[in-house]
Amino acid sequence: MTQSPATPLPAPKERRRLRERRSLTQTDVATRLGVSRSTVRSWETGRSAPRGRVGEEYARLLIADPSAARPEVTVPQEVISSELVGAGTSREDRSGTGKKRSARVGVRPGRKRAEGRLTEGLPTEEWLAEDAHAGLSEPSLTPAQAFDALYAFCAPALVRQTYLLTGRRELAREAVERAFQQAWYRWPEVAVDRDPAGWVRATAYEYALSPWHRLRPRYRHPEAPPADAADRALLDVLLELPPVYRRTLLLYDGVGLGLPETAAETEASTPAAANRVLHAREAVAERLPELASPEDLHRRLTELASAERLRAAKPRTVRWYGERRAQQWTRAAIAFTILLIGVTALALGTAPDHYEEPLAPPETIRGLPPKAAPGPLSAAELRLRARLRSQEMNGPERLIPENR
Known part of the structure; x- marks a missing residue:
């Protein structure tokens, strides 16, 4: 029997993010563990899980201190511009002072990871780590209370983000509610996730960007645009972008995620996410030359999201609708x-229980005389018919024989 590794193995969707945070490729991980690259890919997609000693080394490799990772891989300039190289990581200042500086795309030193109302209330990994270190992660809340706390933190910001993603207020609110309903349905999994806010955000984005909404009657016509002309222009430019580009730009320049985290959430490679940005x-x-600077773009996205009065439902209502929907599906x-059992039973009851030979095909019988048809009457037959028709005949008398 195989034993589970002492070091807890992250969830499949977190393995790639942790690997890219350490600037490791799938080939590097496969070389260190002595497995093939396809095996590492199957671990990150969740199709399989490492066991035994390999699983223990794989878990330690992902959760180890990023400072012990190998030097950062430089992406070719023809793929990513120089400002995107090493985005999402921290590196030592070349001046030798030992201070770290941010290497994010277009992010100046000192910019916070989540600033403005666009990301207000979203718990970051640093906050969660501090809470866990301070002993706040102890199971002191009930599942409903923990869900309500997560909803209160994330729902207002997620509604604003989803509005920038779709341009529809009602669809933004519906997407966030559906995401939290699914989170409540799968709460044992979401509660132990490393980034519950990211789990809900990815679910809400996927629901909001579904192409099936265009077939719904309530979403066939556009909603009223923002009142301000500058807000309308920015929203029109965002909605003209392809959905995957719009989502990547919102995550990177709006929410403030790092490039590896953005690539992992959009299920793309880091160079592909950089190109999309x-x-x-x-x-x-x-279209809007005044927003060429990333700082100005982030500020305008925050202002556009804050200009709309977008409200989310109460957490108790979301939980109730989620439980009701789960009951209906059950x-x-x-x-x-x-119904399937009844149809199967009916088919078994009416089906024949023995083999019946099929009827033999008909055969033509030859040698029989042709069937004679009645011909014309002769002269004697004609006289007899005329005589019978000329005489009076009574029914009963004809049936009584004469006594002789």
């Missing part, structure tokens, strides 16, 4: 199962 910025700067599944 660059192209999205170029598209925005081409009842529907039970009813469908019963």
